[in-house]
Amino acid sequence: MISKQKIDLIRSLKDHKERERKGLFIAEGSKLVSDLLKTSLIPVEVFMTADGITAIDVNPARVEVVQISDKEMERISAFKNPSSVLALFKIPAVDPVTEKSYRGVNLILDKIQDPGNLGTIVRMADWFGISRVFCSPDCADLYNPKCVQSTMGALARVQIHYLDLAAFLKEAVNLQVPVYGAYMDGESVFQTELTAKALIVMGSEGQGISPELAPFLTKKITIPAYPAGNRELESLNVAVSAAIICAEFRRRMNIKVV
């Protein structure tokens, strides 16, 4: 049983401003919630239908578990096809941005507005040990329910910052951190030199990287089509492009080249 007040609270969290105001977000799905409960995220409350109770184990000492009906789940879920488990978590604080934030390989996302793409990129970043993603303020919100779902738990391990990208990149130039921008007409990512300390900038599929960020780029890179020069084609999906570029950075750093 769930109170009307709690239903209203959870439903309000579909809205970005309400999530920010309340410092809470929702995660749905037995696998996702179960994975997130193993991370450092602080759970507030877990709601389960009868199916959910059998699907996952939750330590009742750590978080309150409330059993609800399928109908109640439909009312609070952000999805058309609700899962059997929904949990409320606190939005964690992010580390302040300092010189240390420029260490290693990190991603910069400019105007990536689709929450599924953002979540897929965060999940991929986690896989490749990229621990920081810097987003323009007009990117999708990480705690959007669709985005949370696409990260598959990676949002608890990757730091996501929303900030003024121009100022952040200006400082990168001062610190002599190479900045790589993904374009349709850059140097082949497979043939150009890649550094172990790097920022990789991905722009939106429609508009590319904002012109005001171009002065801060060290190098334009591209993913060559096959056969080479097949220019009739659409660009790749942004999450796919980001993944191919990050994989190439890691291939060079991690692995004996074949």
Next chain:
Amino acid sequence: MISKQKIDLIRSLKDHKERERKGLFIAEGSKLVSDLLKTSLIPVEVFMTADGITAIDVNPARVEVVQISDKEMERISAFKNPSSVLALFKIPAVDPVTEKSYRGVNLILDKIQDPGNLGTIVRMADWFGISRVFCSPDCADLYNPKCVQSTMGALARVQIHYLDLAAFLKEAVNLQVPVYGAYMDGESVFQTELTAKALIVMGSEGQGISPELAPFLTKKITIPAYPAGNRELESLNVAVSAAIICAEFRRRMNIKVV
């Protein structure tokens, strides 16, 4: 103005069986429709709101254009936020599967049920000159409106076959075509030998490649996490994994290795 009969026809095309029965599918969005009109696909009718008329040029000698109201567009669109252009196209015939179908590098999708993932994979295949994708019958339908949208026009250039994968792979073994399967625990795709003639099998994120296909595989491959051996992590999204693997095949074939 659009007749009720036509509205019913278009709305029925959200359903897989109705698309098959009528041999038609819908594409939405000014850019997508404009791109598809330049391909070999046969358009049947284009519906545009006043905004659509200014957004794209359509040759009225090639296809009938009907102006409709925003309200009518809302009624026929498969999306919550309808675009200004919607077009009806004929579903093209696919080439029969023969020995030639095994030429070059091709993709095999086993139980990829998310239409967005399927569409993103087809778009990526097009980029990398992979002209055939073979799907198990329980994959998402290519002509699902979400899938059509994610392909961004690539569905007109890549041949998609739905067939019994076991039989298809059995024949690959007879023809001595190497079959690579993506697993969590295979050889690193960056370090193992890759061939210019190949089938790449991708399984679903939840279940992986079906056990009944395993006997036909030549080699299990994997995308190594970074740092190596980080096994706590989730797998990558299937479209992201497929893209990284296809990019590596193409990097080896196309490009002087750095």
